[in-house]
Amino acid sequence: MPWTVEEKTFCVDSYFETKSMMTVQSRFKKKFNCRKYPDKKLMYRWVHKFRTYGTVLNLNAKGNRATHSGRRRSSRSAAIIDAVRASVLQNPHKSIRHRSKELGIPRETIRRILVQDLQPECDAHNRPSFMEKQPNVPSCPSTTEQHPTVISGDTNQPDTQD
Missing domain, CATH: 1.10.10 (Arc Repressor Mutant, subunit A)
Incomplete structure (x- = not known):
């Protein structure tokens, strides 16, 4: 009651x-x-x-938001989203954890902004795939350059001299 x-x-x-x-x-x-x-x-x-x-x-009444003691609402304001966007444009390779420390924004909020607010802005066709050669990453030498001798034929059969 x-x-x-x-x-x-x-x-x-x-x-x-x-x-x-x-x-x-x-x-x-x-x-x-x-x-x-x-x-x-x-x-x-x-x-x-x-x-x-x-x-x-x-x-905790709904009309009394100034003293609401429950779970805080999302901190994804326009100013914070713009700050994260500028940080991503400045250094897109920085980790979420480092970006969080730099901006003073919780890690989960940064992740949520990247996934929900900034991800739709990205064009899927312009993103480099993992198979493409990255500009600043040295490529690994292929195995044929290290070992020019290529074995052909069935390797399970013992070598027999005719």
Whole structure:
């Protein structure tokens, strides 16, 4: 049963007057004319919340975003996306971890920006494939240059001289 703000404030006020939860519970039953009353643990939480925040209201309410204490929303703002885009254009080979340290943005946020926001901008036909020769990477010598003798024929058969 969700308790109303009036019931919560009555409990907190009564506790500050009497300093006794038993008295608060009996006053609550008389004032609101009901059999059910909040247990001691819940009333202690209301008192603690009032002492800490100065209110008994729900701080996680949707209309109360300034004091929302739940999970933070995504930090993918336009300014952060532009900063990541500029960093990628400056050095496209930098790792996400190093880019995160450099920009002061969480690693997962950078990864999310690269995948969800900047990936659609890339043209799949312009990306180099792994099989193409990269401009600054030396190519490996082929095996035929190292070993010019090429064995032909079936290698499972023993060599027989005719």
